[in-house]
Amino acid sequence: MATAEFGSAVRRWRDRVSPEAAGLPAGGQRRAAGLRREELAMLAGISVDYVTRLEQGRASNPSPQVVEALARALRLSGTERAHLFRLAGLLAPGGSTVPTHVTPSVQRMLDRLSGTPVAVFDASWTLLFANPPYAALMGDPSGWRGDERNSVWRHFIGPGSRARYTPEALRAFERALVADVRATFARYPDDPRLRRLVAELRARSERFAELWDSGAVGAHEAARKIIDHPRVGAVTLDCDVLSVSGSDLRIMVFTAEPGSEDADRLALLTVLGTQTLAH
Incomplete structure (x- = not known):
């Protein structure tokens, strides 16, 4: 180097x-x-x-x-x-690996959503970017390393998230999440990081292995989610997942119904969380 x-x-x-x-x-x-x-x-x-x-x-x-x-x-x-x-003595990720580059134009768009919880994930659901409102809502990810930054790993093996699901919604969410990873694996079969992640998930999570072997198809898309926040309580939000054409990124955006109690809670936790992060 x-x-x-x-x-x-x-x-x-x-x-x-x-x-x-x-x-x-x-x-x-x-x-x-x-x-x-x-x-x-x-x-x-x-x-x-x-x-x-x-x-x-x-x-x-x-x-x-x-x-x-x-x-x-x-x-x-x-x-x-x-x-x-x-x-750095490294080979820049190419077409055979999961793209992780957040382009300047996408970053400028994210900058304009500074008051809204927004996160960017690659196609394997590894977190690439989270703005302060997202960190305030879902927990500060700045100290997460390696697999800790992957939402699939966190759900099936790790500590999970603050999202709450009914049993039926949980099953649908898990099917869609695993199916989405299967589709990504088919597009990038030679990505060593993705291959290792899938192998570990299949070895350590019976639920993931069951869904993977079932050949489930689907995509992780928009949904209404209840987030159990430790400081303001339950917040019901719309979670939209946007795809970036050409870069295979997912942009996750949380919003609340204007004028609702959930909007007030979201505004409050954003202020509280941002103050905490600033310290």
């Missing part, structure tokens, strides 16, 4: 991204027009110390997930992203 060159590239690209372009407030005195290290770290979901060590050439071998997160936070083009992967 060209450690110094990687750090220089990150620092150079950080300097060119304005806070406004990254969806951040531009207040306060700034020595430069670009992002601060603290802001880049927050956007990429990594520590400030790690960003500092990367930029100063004191950290080597960043993982593909870290490089992808930096490319997204820095609003890199496809060519720039591929260059950053090369500087």
